[in-house]
Amino acid sequence: MPRFVVLTSLFLLTASTLHAAQESAPTLIPQPAIEQASLLREQALNDNVAYAIIEGLTTEVGQRLAGSENDLKAREWMIAKFKALGFDKVWTEPVSYPKWVRRSESAEIVEPFAQPLVLTALGGSAATPVDGLTTEVVAFDSLDAMKAAEDYKVRGKIVYVGIPRMHALPDGRDYGPGSSVRVQGPELAAAKGAAAFLLRSVGSDENRLAHTGMTKFSDPAKAIPAAALSNPDADQLERILKRGKPVKIHLALDCGVEGRYTGANVIAEITGSRRPNEYFLTGGHLDSWDPGTGAIDDAAGVAITTAAANLIGQLPKRPARSIRVVAFANEESGLFGGFAYAAQHHLEIGKAVLGAESDGGADRILKVTASVKPEARGAIDQIAAALKPLGIEYDPAAGGSGGSDLSAVHAVGMAGLSLHQDTSRYFEWHHTANDTLDKVDPGQLRQNVAAYAVSMYLAAEAEGDFGSAPGAFATEKDSH
Amino acid sequence: MPRFVVLTSLFLLTASTLHAAQESAPTLIPQPAIEQASLLREQALNDNVAYAIIEGLTTEVGQRLAGSENDLKAREWMIAKFKALGFDKVWTEPVSYPKWVRRSESAEIVEPFAQPLVLTALGGSAATPVDGLTTEVVAFDSLDAMKAAEDYKVRGKIVYVGIPRMHALPDGRDYGPGSSVRVQGPELAAAKGAAAFLLRSVGSDENRLAHTGMTKFSDPAKAIPAAALSNPDADQLERILKRGKPVKIHLALDCGVEGRYTGANVIAEITGSRRPNEYFLTGGHLDSWDPGTGAIDDAAGVAITTAAANLIGQLPKRPARSIRVVAFANEESGLFGGFAYAAQHHLEIGKAVLGAESDGGADRILKVTASVKPEARGAIDQIAAALKPLGIEYDPAAGGSGGSDLSAVHAVGMAGLSLHQDTSRYFEWHHTANDTLDKVDPGQLRQNVAAYAVSMYLAAEAEGDFGSAPGAFATEKDSH
Numbered sequence: 034m035p036r037f038v039v040l041t042s043l044f045l046l047t048a049s050t051l052h053a054a055q056e057s058a059p060t061l062i063p064q065p066a067i068e069q070a071s072l073l074r075e076q077a078l079n080d081n082v083a084y085a086i087i088e089g090l091t092t093e094v095g096q097r098l099a100g101s102e103n104d105l106k107a108r109e110w111m112i113a114k115f116k117a118l119g120f121d122k123v124w125t126e127p128v129s130y131p132k133w134v135r136r137s138e139s140a141e142i143v144e145p146f147a148q149p150l151v152l153t154a155l156g157g158s159a160a161t162p163v164d165g166l167t168t169e170v171v172a173f174d175s176l177d178a179m180k181a182a183e184d185y186k187v188r189g190k191i192v193y194v195g196i197p198r199m200h201a202l203p204d205g206r207d208y209g210p211g212s213s214v215r216v217q218g219p220e221l222a223a224a225k226g227a228a229a230f231l232l233r234s235v236g237s238d239e240n241r242l243a244h245t246g247m248t249k250f251s252d253p254a255k256a257i258p259a260a261a262l263s264n265p266d267a268d269q270l271e272r273i274l275k276r277g278k279p280v281k282i283h284l285a286l287d288c289g290v291e292g293r294y295t296g297a298n299v300i301a302e303i304t305g306s307r308r309p310n311e312y313f314l315t316g317g318h319l320d321s322w323d324p325g326t327g328a329i330d331d332a333a334g335v336a337i338t339t340a341a342a343n344l345i346g347q348l349p350k351r352p353a354r355s356i357r358v359v360a361f362a363n364e365e366s367g368l369f370g371g372f373a374y375a376a377q378h379h380l381e382i383g384k385a386v387l388g389a390e391s392d393g394g395a396d397r398i399l400k401v402t403a404s405v406k407p408e409a410r411g412a413i414d415q416i417a418a419a420l421k422p423l424g425i426e427y428d429p430a431a432g433g434s435g436g437s438d439l440s441a442v443h444a445v446g447m448a449g450l451s452l453h454q455d456t457s458r459y460f461e462w463h464h465t466a467n468d469t470l471d472k473v474d475p476g477q478l479r480q481n482v483a484a485y486a487v488s489m490y491l492a493a494e495a496e497g498d499f500g501s502a503p504g505a506f507a508t509e510k511d512s513h
Numbered sequence: 514m515p516r517f518v519v520l521t522s523l524f525l526l527t528a529s530t531l532h533a534a535q536e537s538a539p540t541l542i543p544q545p546a547i548e549q550a551s552l553l554r555e556q557a558l559n560d561n562v563a564y565a566i567i568e569g570l571t572t573e574v575g576q577r578l579a580g581s582e583n584d585l586k587a588r589e590w591m592i593a594k595f596k597a598l599g600f601d602k603v604w605t606e607p608v609s610y611p612k613w614v615r616r617s618e619s620a621e622i623v624e625p626f627a628q629p630l631v632l633t634a635l636g637g638s639a640a641t642p643v644d645g646l647t648t649e650v651v652a653f654d655s656l657d658a659m660k661a662a663e664d665y666k667v668r669g670k671i672v673y674v675g676i677p678r679m680h681a682l683p684d685g686r687d688y689g690p691g692s693s694v695r696v697q698g699p700e701l702a703a704a705k706g707a708a709a710f711l712l713r714s715v716g717s718d719e720n721r722l723a724h725t726g727m728t729k730f731s732d733p734a735k736a737i738p739a740a741a742l743s744n745p746d747a748d749q750l751e752r753i754l755k756r757g758k759p760v761k762i763h764l765a766l767d768c769g770v771e772g773r774y775t776g777a778n779v780i781a782e783i784t785g786s787r788r789p790n791e792y793f794l795t796g797g798h799l800d801s802w803d804p805g806t807g808a809i810d811d812a813a814g815v816a817i818t819t820a821a822a823n824l825i826g827q828l829p830k831r832p833a834r835s836i837r838v839v840a841f842a843n844e845e846s847g848l849f850g851g852f853a854y855a856a857q858h859h860l861e862i863g864k865a866v867l868g869a870e871s872d873g874g875a876d877r878i879l880k881v882t883a884s885v886k887p888e889a890r891g892a893i894d895q896i897a898a899a900l901k902p903l904g905i906e907y908d909p910a911a912g913g914s915g916g917s918d919l920s921a922v923h924a925v926g927m928a929g930l931s932l933h934q935d936t937s938r939y940f941e942w943h944h945t946a947n948d949t950l951d952k953v954d955p956g957q958l959r960q961n962v963a964a965y966a967v968s969m970y971l972a973a974e975a976e977g978d979f980g981s982a983p984g985a986f987a988t989e990k991d992s993h
Contacts, residue, residue: 092628094626240947241805265949268951467721469748
């Protein structure tokens with residue numbers, strides 16, 4: 034299509050969109066787009082680009098701890114990949130954050146029974162003294178019990194919080210309670226004068242591989258050593274504690290914050306045919322924790338969304354709007370890439386008509402939910418209908434922020450579409466050395482690609498918007 | 514019973530046994546013993562002594578690498594446990610072997626992509642130079658391919674043998690091919706001038722925990738560094754090798770043989786009522802590899818057989834023969850405890866009327882087989898019938914050495930009964946850090962106790978013997 038026609042249609046359509054929004058006309062997806070999406074869905078189910086991206090990132094780069102040498106390698110790898118796939122635009126936007134470094138970690142029970150302990154420092158943890166610290170353990174079975182304890186019982190001790198072992202559930206709802214202990218526990222223990230904080234890993238497996246993850250110290254100068262024990266090691270410690278004798282642990286963590294680092298969100302776009310400045314926002318996070326190679330968390334998310342956008346880029350005719358894929362920086366230590374994106378784009382957030390990122394592994398999508406303006410619900414119904422042949426249920430009553438990386442973007446006003454994956458297996462491997470390529474099931478991965486390709490394409494072709502506007506979803510309560 | 518009566522009956526019964534053997538009269542189990550065994554079976558299914566032994570050994574001692582400090586602790590623990598349970602006799606018999614020590618181990622791919630590798634030194638491995646060695650990898654997909662390679666292709670290199678990943682099977686038949694590569698490969702590579710030997714772990718799991726195990730160097734002075742990669746790390750190395758560029762690995766193993774050590778078999782007996790010098794020989798091995806706590810390999814075996822013998826010891830009336838439980842020393846580095854037992858007892862091996870040890874984990878027993886004299890097959894049929902309610906099949910055509918620790922004892926003439934466990938899960942955890950208490954299913958464990966209690970009791974009550982005699986099974990081909 035010659036350029037002037039594009040510009041003309043753009044003008045007309047933008048005007049009609051504004052008009053529609055003012056009049057509260059329903060947003061709807063034209064039938065030819067529905068038909069095109071159905072072809073796209075079948076194509077995606079035979080496409081191996083996503084698997085190749087995960088294979089490449091995990092094999093040629095490996096772990097991608099934010100701020101590490103591999104952080105830069107991963108960005109270069111991803112930029113090259115976007116270009117090789119033929120995306121129309123590829124660029125980066127800087128993201129700055131404190132750089133946390135892990136050097137070594139070890140621990141053992143020294144009394145009453147000598148037993149080595151498998152653990153891993155939490156992101157944000159301070160180091161112990163060089164030779165480690167050896168001190169008595171005071172144990173609690175919940176964070177509330179620790180909070181209720183008088184300070185003198187905790188002071189100078191290693192606090193252990195033996196949260197219940199996480200269950201493997203498709204909707205991952207058991208992760209929240211455990212991860213909140215991981216995030217909040219160390220700071221609360223530090224305030225009570227604890228020497229260090231240990232918890233049972235937030236993971237549903239029985240492997241002697243500890244689950245790392247971030248913890249929050251509002252004042253990094255007040256950080257204490259904090260680590261997670263593998264589930265069997267937590268069991269071991271609890272059995273020994275139950276024998277009623279004083280338990281001493283030697284803990285040696287060499288880790289901590291080393292200044293600031295500036296990385297980047299790596300962004301690529303398939304440019305839309307008629308409204309190129311409006312875009313579907315998608316992606317995953319490029320960083321990973323360091324024990325594994327970040328295959329399911331979250332090379333998979335980057336790969337799924339890149340492969341889906343790539344399929345749309347291969348169509349004979351582009352959709353009206355653009356598809357923007359963001360490989361976010363440093364999700365793991367606190368959604369830094371997502372916050373940076375929100376900070377940089379919040380004034381023009383209306384251009385991000387709908388957003389859906391992928392950060393729940395590589396297993397199949399079970400459910401779709403959305404947070405959109407009421408007039409766009411019909412279009413979401415249409416997207417849900419197009420996802421149904423993939424075995425995806427639709428819950429019109431629940432909201433959807435678009436996912437972890439996009440939560441900050443949703444908070445500044447982007448309409449969100451959440452594609453909920455089956456996390457039954459995810460939390461066995463999440464944040465451990467076991468997060469490797471062999472955990473990716475290519476068939477389930479392709480189902481994800483199909484779901485994203487369909488969703489992206491239909492939203493990019495929708496007549497009318499989804500309600501993205503500065504502050505549009507500010508009053509929303511629960512949008513996950 | 515006064516001593517002279519015992520002696521008299523012993524004389525008469527021994528004479529009748531000899532007579533029976535000469536006359537080829539069938540060995541049979543009296544009906545009252547069958548009824549007693551049936552009660553014992555039900556009792557065992559409600560008995561928690563075995564679980565308590567595994568819990569205690571793994572919690573209060575932990576790993577039990579032969580020759581380590583914990584080797585002695587474990588013997589002291591087991592002696593105390595046998596005494597506390599009220600066994601009639603408890604003693605030790607010395608077992609001497611080269612002491613192999615593991616200090617540290619690490620490795621990483623340095624070219625073309627830097628990637629850490631999870632591996633573990635094999636028992637018997639030599640150390641690398643202190644700073645490790647960095648050299649090119651030459652890869653083979655089988656030991657035969659390595660053997661066929663010209664020496665110059667291997668000389669000075671790190672040999673990697675990427676055996677097929679082991680499948681999880683109830684009968685564990687996939688273990689043999691892999692473990693023979695582990696046992697023989699390093700010595701063969703050393704003979705070709707290799708700098709070091711790596712193989713894919715012999716294990717059916719997808720965890721980043723490597724499976725250790727012994728390797729054989731006939732001349733320890735010619736040992737080279739030898740280690741197993743976890744399955745995901747073997748996958749990673751193979752993917753990188755496939756890219757066709759030279760691959761270099763840095764390998765640092767600090768381990769090796771440190772002189773000799775004298776440990777001991779810990780032996781306990783429930784003394785028989787009428788033929789106390791004849792005994793059913795049972796047990797498991799007290800040593801374990803060091804990454805885990807040796808719960809399934811083989812605290813379980815020691816616990817199952819101890820608990821079964823203990824139940825028999827609690828009966829109002831003892832069976833005719835004794836039950837002898839051996840917690841064998843150093844099975845892992847080459848069946849040293851079993852060989853020591855055979856060496857010490859081979860002249861009187863006829864007293865060990867039948868033997869069955871437990872060294873296949875804690876999951877249920879699926880099948881029973883035996884290697885006995887033909888005239889004793891009827892008694893084995895009776896034992897098999899008493900095991901049937903436990904869901905145990907009987908294969909009368911297959912032999913049975915009695916198990917790994919007893920293979921040397923069987924080889925000098927002990928009749929063997931093999932109780933084959935379901936090893937579908939066993940080889941996921943075997944010889945890794947994952948060999949911990951949480952892998953023990955108490956219900957399946959009790960089924961094992963019941964099967965051993967029934968087998969021990971019936972054999973101890975049998976009228977007639979099972980064919981144990983010096984050299985009795987020397988011509989047997991396959992008795993596993």
